[in-house]
Amino acid sequence: MLEFENVSKSFWTGAQRKVILDRASFRVELGNSLGILAPNGTGKTTIVNMMAGLEKPDEGAIRRNCRISFPLGFMGGVVNRHTARENVRYIARLYGLDPDYIEAFCRWICNLEEYFDMPVGTFSQGMRARLNFSLLLALDFDIYLIDEGMPSTTDVAFNKRAGQILRERLKDRTIVVVSHKAQTLEKFCRTAAVLRDGRLHMFDTLEEAKALYDYQTQG
Numbered sequence: 001m002l003e004f005e006n007v008s009k010s011f012w013t014g015a016q017r018k019v020i021l022d023r024a025s026f027r028v029e030l031g032n033s034l035g036i037l038a039p040n041g042t043g044k045t046t047i048v049n050m051m052a053g054l055e056k057p058d059e060g061a062i063r064r065n066c067r068i069s070f071p072l073g074f075m076g077g078v079v080n081r082h083t084a085r086e087n088v089r090y091i092a093r094l095y096g097l098d099p100d101y102i103e104a105f106c107r108w109i110c111n112l113e114e115y116f117d118m119p120v121g122t123f124s125q126g127m128r129a130r131l132n133f134s135l136l137l138a139l140d141f142d143i144y145l146i147d148e149g150m151p152s153t154t155d156v157a158f159n160k161r162a163g164q165i166l167r168e169r170l171k172d173r174t175i176v177v178v179s180h181k182a183q184t185l186e187k188f189c190r191t192a193a194v195l196r197d198g199r200l201h202m203f204d205t206l207e208e209a210k211a212l213y214d215y216q217t218q219g
């Protein structure tokens with residue numbers, strides 16, 4: 001279970017206070033994936049980061065009693081001056097997993113060859129993305145956080161291999177996906193919410209959420 005209770009979050013822009021969430025309360029139960037629809041720039045990434053524990057709320061409580069992923073595509077957490085091997089072994093230990101298994105899995109998935117033993121700082125953006133994505137697949141979570149659909153890299157063969165494993169994994173896991181497009185949510189969720197002016201409007205079905213969202217965004 002992942003629960004927000006009276007959570008508020010805003011940013012001071014220098015000219016005004018940008019409200020992301022205003023005393024929002026909701027709960028994600030295991031087995032009931034949730035989609036959040038919100039226009040660009042209204043706080044999707046901030047909400048997902050708060051769910052992952054990467055960002056703190058200003059007020060209210062966020063409770064987690066299950067394994068929650070870092071957001072798919074999240075590029076933090078990997079140290080540039082360490083090799084891919086050192087990074088994945090360290091992260092495996094943090095999660096209480098076998099470093100040999102996690103290293104072997106990541107080596108196989110991301111296919112970086114000799115670069116796997118080079119500092120991550122020497123990697124291209126695409127290589128970094130492959131490493132992060134493979135790490136996410138190597139770990140196992142109860143709730144997966146997805147910011148704007150499936151992550152992808154410029155490597156077509158990797159995308160196919162990793163995408164297939166991810167789709168299999170997500171079949172029996174709970175997903176929270178945030179997007180500005182209802183189409184992205186359709187693949188993952190039944191229940192949905194609409195974020196509007198810091199308020200989260202919850203609906204039992206994606207169709208109901210879509211109706212409000214379309215009404216608001218298309219006039």
Ligand SMILES: Nc1ncnc2c1ncn2[C@@H]1O[C@H](COP(=O)(O)OP(=O)(O)OP(=O)(O)O)[C@@H](O)[C@H]1O
Binds near residue numbers: 012018038045180
């Ligand atoms: N640390 C910060 N300080 C000030 N403003 C911030 C900060 N982080 C985010 N914002 C602002 O808060 C708003 C929401 O940002 P966020 O990245 O969560 O939105 P988003 O819906 O994910 O955006 P996009 O769809 O463009 O990726 C934006 O206006 C952004 O500029």
